[in-house]
Amino acid sequence: MVECAVTRGSGATYRKIAEVLRGRIADGTYPAAGRLPGEHELSREFAVARDTVRRALRALQDEQLVTVVTGLGRFVRSDSAEKVRPTYERIAADLRALIENGSLSVGSLLPSEARIGERYGVARFTARRALEQLEAAGLVECVHGRGRFVLPRRP
Structure with missing residues (x-):
């Protein structure tokens, strides 16, 4: 399990998680067209409830950085690099x-x-x-x- 420093305090936790994931998209940790880890894995990594992870992932979907393929998971959009800027x-x-x-x-x-x-x-x-x-x-x-x-x- 990878422990990630998402501190609680000012601002919503899901926004902080979304920022970490956005950074991973920007730096290529999650490459274009690559699959993101599942909700369970991310909730363990960030030590938060799945609903919090869902909110973070939804924020990335709203920004059109990731897309959902029903039954397969969430994937980084191919044109995400410019959007992360x-x-x-x-x-x-x-x-x-x-x-x-x-x-x-x-x-x-x-x-x-x-x-x-x-x-x-x-x-x-x-x-x-x-x-x-x-x-x-x-x-x-x-x-x-x-x-x-x-x-x-x-x-």
């Missing part, structure tokens, strides 16, 4: 592509956190992380009270 990284990549292809030219105002949140269906915090990632890469700058603007490319 944090949402803010996907948003930052989309905005980076717009900057690199010229759709957002030098000096252009980027969409606000609120607008990005509406467009991608995410919280402002997630949008902010995406924008901060672009700032850290030197692609945009934040002008207090005005917004974020595309910077000229550095050689």
Whole structure:
């Protein structure tokens, strides 16, 4: 039996288990099209009730990371690798592509956190992380009270 450190406390236990499983999908422990361990095995590993494991697995199904094949079990979807990537990284990549292809030219105002949140269906915090990632890469700058603007490319 593999003992896994899923601490109880703040946040629901099933979310913590889902996060561990999501990480295993991302790192290839559970490869694309591979079968996930059964509910009994996971409930023993995480020392929780099967219902808690079911909730974690259901969260992964809702995120379309796994699929259920009746009578066979749960399998990692083939396109899961991109979905496991944090949402803010996907948003930052989309905005980076717009900057690199010229759709957002030098000096252009980027969409606000609120607008990005509406467009991608995410919280402002997630949008902010995406924008901060672009700032850290030197692609945009934040002008207090005005917004974020595309910077000229550095050689």
